[in-house]
Amino acid sequence: MNDQHPSASGVAENAVFESSAASMTGGPSPLPDLAAGTRTNLASKLRWQGRFKVWGGQLLLAVVIIGGWQWFTAEHWVDPFTYGQPTGIVHRLYTLFRDGTAFGSYPEQILVTLQEAVYGFLIGAAAGILMGVSLGTNRYLSSVISPYIKVVNAIPRIVLGSIFVVAFGFGITGKMLLAAVLVFFVVFFNAFQGVREVDPNVIANARVLGAKPLHIIRHVTLPSAMTWIIASLHTAFGFAIVGALVAEILGSEKGLGLVITTAQGTFDADGVFAVMLTVAVITLVAEFILTRLERRLLAWRPQSRSDAPAI
Amino acid sequence: MTWVTSLLSVAAMSLTHGASPHSARVELNGVSKRFLTPSGDVFTAIQDVTFAVEPGQFCALVGPTGCGKSTSLSLVSGLDKPSSGTVSVGGTAVDGIADGVSFMFQTDALLPWKSVLANVALGPIFRGASKREAQASARDWLRRVGLAGFEDRYPHQLSGGMRKRVAMAAALINEPRILIMDEPFGALDVQTKAIMSNELLALWEQVRCSVIFITHDLDEAVALADRVVVMTSSPGTVKDIYDIDLPRPRGDVQEIRFQPRFVELQRQIWRSLRDEVERAYAATAGVPA
Numbered sequence A: 001m002n003d004q005h006p007s008a009s010g011v012a013e014n015a016v017f018e019s020s021a022a023s024m025t026g027g028p029s030p031l032p033d034l035a036a037g038t039r040t041n042l043a044s045k046l047r048w049q050g051r052f053k054v055w056g057g058q059l060l061l062a063v064v065i066i067g068g069w070q071w072f073t074a075e076h077w078v079d080p081f082t083y084g085q086p087t088g089i090v091h092r093l094y095t096l097f098r099d100g101t102a103f104g105s106y107p108e109q110i111l112v113t114l115q116e117a118v119y120g121f122l123i124g125a126a127a128g129i130l131m132g133v134s135l136g137t138n139r140y141l142s143s144v145i146s147p148y149i150k151v152v153n154a155i156p157r158i159v160l161g162s163i164f165v166v167a168f169g170f171g172i173t174g175k176m177l178l179a180a181v182l183v184f185f186v187v188f189f190n191a192f193q194g195v196r197e198v199d200p201n202v203i204a205n206a207r208v209l210g211a212k213p214l215h216i217i218r219h220v221t222l223p224s225a226m227t228w229i230i231a232s233l234h235t236a237f238g239f240a241i242v243g244a245l246v247a248e249i250l251g252s253e254k255g256l257g258l259v260i261t262t263a264q265g266t267f268d269a270d271g272v273f274a275v276m277l278t279v280a281v282i283t284l285v286a287e288f289i290l291t292r293l294e295r296r297l298l299a300w301r302p303q304s305r306s307d308a309p310a311i
Numbered sequence B: 001m002t003w004v005t006s007l008l009s010v011a012a013m014s015l016t017h018g019a020s021p022h023s024a025r026v027e028l029n030g031v032s033k034r035f036l037t038p039s040g041d042v043f044t045a046i047q048d049v050t051f052a053v054e055p056g057q058f059c060a061l062v063g064p065t066g067c068g069k070s071t072s073l074s075l076v077s078g079l080d081k082p083s084s085g086t087v088s089v090g091g092t093a094v095d096g097i098a099d100g101v102s103f104m105f106q107t108d109a110l111l112p113w114k115s116v117l118a119n120v121a122l123g124p125i126f127r128g129a130s131k132r133e134a135q136a137s138a139r140d141w142l143r144r145v146g147l148a149g150f151e152d153r154y155p156h157q158l159s160g161g162m163r164k165r166v167a168m169a170a171a172l173i174n175e176p177r178i179l180i181m182d183e184p185f186g187a188l189d190v191q192t193k194a195i196m197s198n199e200l201l202a203l204w205e206q207v208r209c210s211v212i213f214i215t216h217d218l219d220e221a222v223a224l225a226d227r228v229v230v231m232t233s234s235p236g237t238v239k240d241i242y243d244i245d246l247p248r249p250r251g252d253v254q255e256i257r258f259q260p261r262f263v264e265l266q267r268q269i270w271r272s273l274r275d276e277v278e279r280a281y282a283a284t285a286g287v288p289a
């Protein structure tokens, strides 16, 4: 689980800052590696030792990076005014929570952004699954619509944020829509591919057993594509947050994006980092929830030997 | 208490169904199937295949690999359409998925995301039964194939032999008039195969549907079947048809193979099949035949 966080959020941010669509069309995100090889129970002790070693290394790395940052800025080798300072960031976070912002309390800003991201995520994911499954199961439909999806996918979608500001003003609708659009494409391509990967033999079996087309979608296609869809949801939530933030930066009256632009306007680097930290925590929590959901929905998958409850 | 009675009534129901003649005649008449290969050529998989399976008969289909056995049976089930010729089940021409046909596929076709019970219950659910009825019936069939107590497992938690039993229960629960089995026990070890064959015979003697059974194992074909159809190497066509006059019930498939009549029939059929196997091997190995 630990290993997935950096990659998932990393992909999301890179793709948006490049604001190019290419990285999103590049197929599905890799599934988390469950088959970690064969291990016996006897190796359990060794495994724990190994785990402590990893944790120790991770802690050390954090101390070196954060400590180094603090040290370099404290010694003024690096300008703390431009690049922020860990203690300054923590203090800024504290004042944000204590004093709030010019446009309302800090938790309120968090809630606004969260609302936009979550609604956008749900709308985008639902639309992506619906379209992915429809186009994946219907060859005619996919031949007709595919070229258009490719064209739309090639447009830098962040720019849509400006149009949404013009169309929907400073409220949350436009933010939600931008988040939904970003999420849609990630989920759509995965759902589509997932449907295409369904074992034709299993479908033939269901048909002979008497399944109607809707039975096949419900009992065969959707569960089979679910592995792909869930894998995309991890990346998709990152996109939802980024969509909401960018839309807020483009024009809004509330939200974390506005806190960022305000901090930027006052050359408050610590303020920007404080918001970044907040967003990172939100993403990690969402990631945690999605991982739980994944475990539940994909409980049928063979576990790696080490996880199987053998005696 | 109520579930016990409902289970018993379901069991009784399927038993009475089994006792009544619940089978259909299958007839293939001059059937050919051609595929378009990716390079644009026409590939003839089967050519002018003609044979019939009488109601309640157990028919084995043997032939060298790639001769079109699976292809022929996909035409019987209605999954595919013949390029020419006619296939009929119970006197009506097959058009689309044929009613009353169950198919046990050559490769595993269980749904990995459903429990054993849910897998077996699929047939009745697709046919409009309520979930409760379907599950009661599935429980009963799992008991009959010797898998009581494994209802909650997922397919990947079963052995290969157990998965075949689940597939068998899933196929029989629909009370088919025709059961098609494509090398059902091909991947099993010799002992498990013998046990499964015995169980299949025992179940079939209750249900008495028509069976078409593909196998590469001539012993198995002769021990189980009333009729053995030998196909030629690709493009497959019917070479010989043998009626097996060994009395029923056959008893243990391991024992029957020592009877003189069995040995005689087995030798006859092998002589017919051997040339085709050699020809098919020569064709795939690139040696001039």
Ligand SMILES: Nc1ncnc2c1ncn2[C@@H]1O[C@H](COP(=O)(O)OP(=O)(O)OP(=O)(O)O)[C@@H](O)[C@H]1O
Pocket (backbone or CB within 6 Å): B035, B036, B037, B043, B045, B063, B064, B065, B066, B067, B068, B069, B070, B071, B072, B106, B234
């Ligand atoms: N969809 C298809 N497109 C093109 N060729 C096909 C297709 N399906 C089957 N064939 C060809 O038809 C021939 C017969 O295939 P089939 O699967 O029926 O053989 P089989 O007798 O069942 O062999 P085996 O005993 O190895 O299972 C093969 O040469 C195969 O390559």
Ligand SMILES: [Mg+2]
Pocket (backbone or CB within 6 Å): B069, B070, B071, B106, B182
């Ligand atoms: Mg085959």
